[in-house]
Amino acid sequence: MATKHEQILQYIDSLPVGEKISVRQIAKAMAVSEGTAYRAIKEAENKGYVSTIERVGTIRIERKKKENFEKLTYAEVVNIVDGQVLGGRAGLYKTLNKFVIGAMKLDAMMRYTGAGNLLIVGNRTNAHQFALEAGAAVLVTGGFDTEDSVKKLADELELPVISTSYDTFTVATMINRAIYDQLIKKEIVLVEDILTPLEKTVCLSSTDTIEEWYTRNYQTGHGRFPVVDQNLKVLGMVTSKDVMGIDKSTYIDRAMTKNPITVVGKTSVASAAQMMVWEGIEVLPVVDQNNRLEGMISRQDVLKALQLNQRQPQIGEKIDDIITNQFVSADEDVKKMNVFRCEVTPQMTNQLGTISYGVFTTLVTEAVNRFLRSQKKGDIVVENITIYFIKPVQMETVVEIHPKILEAGRKFGKIDVEAFSEGVLVGKAMMMVQLIERN
Numbered sequence: 001m002a003t004k005h006e007q008i009l010q011y012i013d014s015l016p017v018g019e020k021i022s023v024r025q026i027a028k029a030m031a032v033s034e035g036t037a038y039r040a041i042k043e044a045e046n047k048g049y050v051s052t053i054e055r056v057g058t059i060r061i062e063r064k065k066k067e068n069f070e071k072l073t074y075a076e077v078v079n080i081v082d083g084q085v086l087g088g089r090a091g092l093y094k095t096l097n098k099f100v101i102g103a104m105k106l107d108a109m110m111r112y113t114g115a116g117n118l119l120i121v122g123n124r125t126n127a128h129q130f131a132l133e134a135g136a137a138v139l140v141t142g143g144f145d146t147e148d149s150v151k152k153l154a155d156e157l158e159l160p161v162i163s164t165s166y167d168t169f170t171v172a173t174m175i176n177r178a179i180y181d182q183l184i185k186k187e188i189v190l191v192e193d194i195l196t197p198l199e200k201t202v203c204l205s206s207t208d209t210i211e212e213w214y215t216r217n218y219q220t221g222h223g224r225f226p227v228v229d230q231n232l233k234v235l236g237m238v239t240s241k242d243v244m245g246i247d248k249s250t251y252i253d254r255a256m257t258k259n260p261i262t263v264v265g266k267t268s269v270a271s272a273a274q275m276m277v278w279e280g281i282e283v284l285p286v287v288d289q290n291n292r293l294e295g296m297i298s299r300q301d302v303l304k305a306l307q308l309n310q311r312q313p314q315i316g317e318k319i320d321d322i323i324t325n326q327f328v329s330a331d332e333d334v335k336k337m338n339v340f341r342c343e344v345t346p347q348m349t350n351q352l353g354t355i356s357y358g359v360f361t362t363l364v365t366e367a368v369n370r371f372l373r374s375q376k377k378g379d380i381v382v383e384n385i386t387i388y389f390i391k392p393v394q395m396e397t398v399v400e401i402h403p404k405i406l407e408a409g410r411k412f413g414k415i416d417v418e419a420f421s422e423g424v425l426v427g428k429a430m431m432m433v434q435l436i437e438r439n
Helices: 004-014 023-030 034-047 074-080 106-112 125-133 148-157 168-187 210-220 269-279 299-311 319-324 332-336 357-374
Strands: 050-053 057-060 084-087 098-101 117-121 137-140 161-163 225-228 234-238 283-287 293-298 340-343 379-389 398-408 412-421 424-436
Touching: 004 023, 004 034, 023 034, 034 050, 050 074, 074 161, 074 168, 084 148, 098 168, 106 125, 117 125, 117 168, 125 137, 125 148, 148 161, 225 293, 234 283, 269 283, 269 299, 269 424, 293 299, 319 357, 340 357, 357 379, 357 398, 357 412, 357 424
Parallel strands: 098 117, 117 137, 137 161
Antiparallel strands: 050 057, 084 161, 225 234, 283 293, 340 398, 379 424, 398 412, 412 424
């Protein structure tokens, strides 16, 4: 049976898109305290199917699909630009597919403005009206208002008219940054994106016997099953190793591994991979906040997802990407010596004009990663790193990084790193890493 918290979430999810939600309303409808209702609304906001806007309230919005994550709702635009909704509140849940900057004559502006767009423009009332009639929302910059007739039209068409105190250029930059950030998030594959859902997951009960494990093993060909109670809470995991040599009439809870390692849906696949390598396990149960089973992921699922992610174009450039893009090509003799060269740009320096600690750490890590890949050791997860700065490194100089393996087992490695600038030793590092083999 679902808990009260889960029932409230299901109720919110069942509300029509665009409906306004309040703590008091939810508390009254579900006969719970306002504190309980507030916590459920906040979780619904985290899950992405409600949005809270200052001076407007909380509204039910359409849940985004992963592949369309780079699109924004008008409600999110209001929050990004610290805006005020002048009209068309009922359309805040809608998604915009592009924004148009209205820095041109009216007829030219309308050629670029269509349904699902957001027109960013100053106090040009005619443009506001024509944009709404074309099916586009309007963002009025400079803190200007609009005519009452435009507000009335926005309400009728359920297309938001938003006002912000920022100028057009700043607003466009802010929205672009928000889309860019979401593109980066899109690249991060989460456990919830790859899990085998509950309805396809084979479970055992703590009251089952070992005989039931053999039956399930014969039916599915799998040897690892989660053990749950009547509320689907995960109690343990049972594998072929656990049942080996045990009488088939023995209850599962006598043989299972209790308190197994679990992950939640929002865990990154990279983190799940690290857990599996570290603990030497093949499958992980995926649970909700109440430890109720939502599905399973296997090591094969994780590897497939990581390989697929590496083949996709990296649309959103992160700070690490900007830094590692400064690695310069070396000649063949230098490559054979496993030396990595990087040019220090002004963005990579601190307030004193020398390379910053964080940048140096990133460069060392990336050099070690590339070095171990070239040695067919696979990818790495850094367990421990100790950095020594010996001399400051000025901007617009080239740093040479020399990694050297001290120890390397099947799962772990110890790496010594030296960094030189203009032939002088400027830094050292000692790294302990986990090795993730590529299948």
